[in-house]
Amino acid sequence: MQPCYQRNQRDQIKNCIIDGPLAFDNAVSLESAQHKGIKSEVAGDTDLLLMPDIEVGNVLYKSLVFFAKAKVASIILGAQVPIVLTSRSDSEQAKYDSILLSAAASK
Amino acid sequence: MIRSLDQMVEKVHSLNRKQRIAVSWAQDANTISAIHKAVSYGFAEGILIGNVSEIRNICKKTGIDPDLFSLFHADNDVAASEEAVRLTVNGFADIVMKGLVGTDKFLRAVMDKKKGLMLPNAVLSYVCALEVPSYHKLLFITDPAVIPVPTLEQKVIMAEYAIEMAGRFGIKKPKIALISASEKPGKHFQSSADYEVMCRKAKNGEISECIMDGPLDIFLACDKKSVEIKGFDTPVNGDADILLFPTLESSNPFYKGLMLFAHGELAGLIRGTIKPVIVMSRSESEKSKFYCIALACLMA
Numbered sequence: 005m006q007p008c009y010q011r012n013q014r015d016q017i018k019n020c021i022i023d024g025p026l027a028f029d030n031a032v033s034l035e036s037a038q039h040k041g042i043k044s045e046v047a048g049d050t051d052l053l054l055m056p057d058i059e060v061g062n063v064l065y066k067s068l069v070f071f072a073k074a075k076v077a078s079i080i081l082g083a084q085v086p087i088v089l090t091s092r093s094d095s096e097q098a099k100y101d102s103i104l105l106s107a108a109a110s111k
Numbered sequence: 112m113i114r115s116l117d118q119m120v121e122k123v124h125s126l127n128r129k130q131r132i133a134v135s136w137a138q139d140a141n142t143i144s145a146i147h148k149a150v151s152y153g154f155a156e157g158i159l160i161g162n163v164s165e166i167r168n169i170c171k172k173t174g175i176d177p178d179l180f181s182l183f184h185a186d187n188d189v190a191a192s193e194e195a196v197r198l199t200v201n202g203f204a205d206i207v208m209k210g211l212v213g214t215d216k217f218l219r220a221v222m223d224k225k226k227g228l229m230l231p232n233a234v235l236s237y238v239c240a241l242e243v244p245s246y247h248k249l250l251f252i253t254d255p256a257v258i259p260v261p262t263l264e265q266k267v268i269m270a271e272y273a274i275e276m277a278g279r280f281g282i283k284k285p286k287i288a289l290i291s292a293s294e295k296p297g298k299h300f301q302s303s304a305d306y307e308v309m310c311r312k313a314k315n316g317e318i319s320e321c322i323m324d325g326p327l328d329i330f331l332a333c334d335k336k337s338v339e340i341k342g343f344d345t346p347v348n349g350d351a352d353i354l355l356f357p358t359l360e361s362s363n364p365f366y367k368g369l370m371l372f373a374h375g376e377l378a379g380l381i382r383g384t385i386k387p388v389i390v391m392s393r394s395e396s397e398k399s400k401f402y403c404i405a406l407a408c409l410m411a
Contacts, residue, residue: 028364029394033371039394059302060361062292066329067365071245072373093330093337 008054021045024054028064069098077101079109086110112281114249116242116378116402119280123154123408130408132389133158133195133204135220136188136212138165140173145400146208147175154408158183158204160191161211188212192220196228199386206407208389221388228384234258234268238276239379240406243369246333251277251285251353255362256390257381263305266355267318270309272382273353274319279409285352287313288332289325290361294343296326302357322346325355329365370396378402380410387411 012022023046029036034048055061068074076098080087086106090099113119132149134142137159143166149155157180159166170177185191192212198204207228209217221228222235229235237256240249253269254261261269270287277285289306296303306325313323324347330337335349356362369375377399381388387407391400 027367029367029371036371036394056360057358058292059290059300059357060364063290063329063356063361064364064368067368068372070329070334071243071369071375073245074372091330093334093340 020052023047026050028053075101077105079106081109112248116240116249116376116405119240119378119402119409120152120405123405124152126154126409128408128411129154129156130205130411131156131158131203132206132208132404132407133160133198134208134210135160135195135217136185136191137161137210138169139211140169141397141400142208142210143169143175144173145397145404147179148401149404149408150179152405155404157181158195158198159210160185160194160198189216189220192217193223193226196220196223196226199228200226204386205411206387206389208404208407209391214390217390221384228386228388230383230385233383234265235381235383236261236265236269236272237379237381238269238273239366239377240276240280241366241369241375241377243373243375245373248352249280250333250351252362252366253353253355255356255359255366256379257359259359261358263308266305267309267312268383270321270323270353270355271319273355274321276380276382276410277352282352283320285321286347286350287321287323287325287353287355288327288347288351289323290329290332290354290356291326292328294327294331294341294345300326300357302326305357321353327351329354370399376402378406380406 009022011017023044030042030047031050037047069076080089086109088102088106090102113122132155138161146157150157159180160183163182163184166182167177185194195207199207236254236258238253240251242249251273253273258265274285291300291302303326310323312318324345331343331345332347332351333349338349381390387410389403389407391403
């Protein structure tokens with residue numbers, strides 16, 4: 005994460021504040037971050053979590069959807085147009101929300 | 112079969128045994144109140160090692176009678192850890208617990224080759240029982256704390272530790288989901304190759320009795336509806352007792368996410384030692400700290 009952080013500091017990655025590595029609880033809970041005495045502009049108030057690999061990211065979002073009833077909307081970026089690629093087991097709501105998200109992301 | 116952490120506490124209570132817990136560098140209010148609760152429930156005795164006058168002061172402030180415990184003086188955190196381990200090795204205590212000492216210093220005393228508590232050639236790993244209101248039973252997970260990237264051999268041992276723990280909860284043939292991002296094995300994932308070997312070992316009876324399948328994603332492991340929608344045939348069938356994760360980076364956010372957003376509570380324990388070793392994070396809830404002590408008493 006260090007090069008990412010450094011590039012952000014140099015304004016080579018613009019319009020965001022990057023910090024890491026952060027444990028998940030410190031990234032999303034101010035209480036946890038304060039408890040551990042972590043001073044960071046990001047800790048406890050994260051907008052975007054960048055995960056180290058797909059097994060980590062996939063496990064996290066599915067666990068929050070299933071165990072914490074989280075809502076999710078997702079798209080694939082990097083193609084000429086947004087791609088909606090929901091899982092067969094995603095709810096109707098998740099599929100609809102993903103269409104909305106891709107409409108919003110479409111140029 | 113024990114289905115909740117409170118049922119686990121009842122079970123420990125019903126065993127009618129008192130486990131002697133040696134606490135290293137014990138002058139910490141949270142630790143003392145958690146031990147006190149276990150002593151009050153009648154299944155533990157506290158041996159507090161550290162700065163005795165500070166321990167007495169904390170007891171006074173929190174309204175706890177210090178004479179409920181045995182108090183031993185130690186000059187510093189390293190000496191206290193060595194003393195806690197020594198008492199346990201020599202049969203004067205049944206469980207060791209980390210107090211105010213840092214985890215690395217504490218584990219150094221536990222892992223000392225000559226004077227420590229390690230089983231010969233054992234793998235040190237962490238298993239934890241999670242209670243989440245949105246799941247119909249306890250969920251055991253491994254390893255969210257100790258082994259960063261387990262090898263195949265370590266994964267097999269992690270499974271064995273979890274099976275053993277589930278057994279103490281009355282789960283005879285636990286369903287183990289080997290977790291990845293998808294149910295499709297991928298050649299980019301080390302986990303896929305390891306899981307294939309593990310499932311074969313389980314089938315051949317080279318792993319203790321269990322129902323093992325993987326790779327599975329979280330949905331297929333824990334949600335019957337997803338299994339039906341996908342029409343995927345797995346003996347775990349959305350009813351997993353144990354989740355085995357490919358890396359610490361994947362299991363650690365999983366349990367922390369459930370603690371923060373799904374009202375989870377946990378009881379966790381280090382495995383691979385001669386006697387139970389309790390290591391708790393400072394940030395764990397009061398309730399979870401008590402559950403960790405009760406779990407150690409159940410496994411002792």
